[in-house]
Every structure is written in C-alpha cells, then in structure tokens.
Amino acid sequence: AQSVTQPDIHITVSEGASLELRCNYSYGATPYLFWYVQSPGQGLQLLLKYFSGDTLVQGIKGFEAEFKRSQSSFNLRKPSVHWSDAAEYFCAVEKGNTGKLIFGQGTTLQVKP
Amino acid sequence: NAGVTQTPKFQVLKTGQSMTLQCAQDMNHEYMSWYRQDPGMGLRLIHYSVGAGITDQGEVPNGYNVSRSTTEDFPLRLLSAAPSQTSVYFCASSYGGGAGNGYTFGSGTRLTVV
Numbered sequence: 029a030q031s032v033t034q035p036d037i038h039i040t041v042s043e044g045a046s047l048e049l050r051c052n053y054s055y056g057a058t059p060y061l062f063w064y065v066q067s068p069g070q071g072l073q074l075l076l077k078y079f080s081g082d083t084l085v086q087g088i089k090g091f092e093a094e095f096k097r098s099q100s101s102f103n104l105r106k107p108s109v110h111w112s113d114a115a116e117y118f119c120a121v122e123k124g125n126t127g128k129l130i131f132g133q134g135t136t137l138q139v140k141p
Numbered sequence: 142n143a144g145v146t147q148t149p150k151f152q153v154l155k156t157g158q159s160m161t162l163q164c165a166q167d168m169n170h171e172y173m174s175w176y177r178q179d180p181g182m183g184l185r186l187i188h189y190s191v192g193a194g195i196t197d198q199g200e201v202p203n204g205y206n207v208s209r210s211t212t213e214d215f216p217l218r219l220l221s222a223a224p225s226q227t228s229v230y231f232c233a234s235s236y237g238g239g240a241g242n243g244y245t246f247g248s249g250t251r252l253t254v255v
Contacts, residue, residue: 032183034183037181059239060238060239060240061239062239062243062244064246070248071231071246071247071248071249072184072231072233072246073246074243074244074245077239077243079239079240118183118184120184122238122239125237125238125239125240126191126238127172127174127189127190127191127197127235127238128174128186128189128197128199129174129186129189129233129239129244130186130200131176131183131184131185131186132183133181133182133183134183
C-alpha cells in the first residue's frame, strides 16, 4: 500500500530564513506528488504538483519542490520565509491517476519575527 | 463558477443519528473524493469516485456510504453517527487527477457527534 511520511511534525524558522519540509513516499512506481497548504480554519490550497518531466517543480508563493526517485522524496523548499507562510503543510501522493490521493500527517510551520 | 461547495459548514449530531454531508462542484470534474481530518492524522481518504456511477473505498470507509448519480454531486452519508466520527470533513474534486489540474478542496464541514 502506498504511504506518505512527513518526518517533522512541527518546524519553527525565523522570518527571512530558508525552509525545507521533508516528504517521503512508499510506492512501487513513480507516483503523482503534491504539496498543499492549509491556513487555520481554512481548506487546502495546492502549492505545486509533479507527475512527470523536470524533477524541480515551481509552485505558487515562491515555493519549489524536488522529486528524487532514488530517495523516494519530494521535499518542499522556499529560499526566504515570510510571516504569512505560517500554516500547516501536507504532502500527498496519488497512485497513478486513480483518484486515490493519500496524505502525510502534515507539518506545522511557525515563523518567528 | 463556485468551485467545490460543501454544506453544512457546521453540524452537531447525537449518537445514532444519520445525516448526509453534501458536496457539489460546477467544474465538470470527473474525480471526487471525501476526506476526514483529525489532529495529528493528516487527511484520510474515506471514499472516492472517478465518474458518475463509480465509487470505491479509501483508507477509512467504515460507517460511511457514498453514491455518485451525477457528475456534479458526491454526498457522504453517515449511517449511524458515533463520537469517533467527530471530525472535519473535506470534499475534493479534480479534472484529470494528478495528470490534470490537481485537486480542488471545499472549505470543509465540522461535525461533532455527542
């Protein structure tokens, strides 16, 4: 069965510092990979996705993610964090194009002024 | 274009009651799915559908029922509510899944079972 692991439950960074959120997946073939962000009390917003092609994916709000097949990882990065980036971030995997989207447990990002 | 609409936004049920959470989308998306979100658990897939008349179970289907008679609607039924079903429920839809435009989420329904 496919699974998604986000090893960091909670991360705190200073405003202006760089950010990397980790995501590892377990799946036999190349999955479709997503990063979503959720602000408190809100729904989920798609930051970026990967399903083929260039392994470095650019998303909205200055985020990017890199797919590394050898490490089964899809880590999210941002070079300079803003206070408004404080939220919960979810990595998700879809097996093929089946409509079956599986989420990691989420990482809560806190931004210090 | 309203996106994904979930109703109601809040609901309190008594143990044993039944109810239906509504989900509608006006984007002609063939994929629709239901998730529940609990603290520390992320979002867990309950049921999903790849088109009208086609549904399948996700990770946590017990206690929930779905049907998909139209492309636009994907209601989630709680047959006999239990306190363990207290959660925030999200509906999502997509045109083409991961190979398409990704998944759009509704704003959620907060359900409390007492």
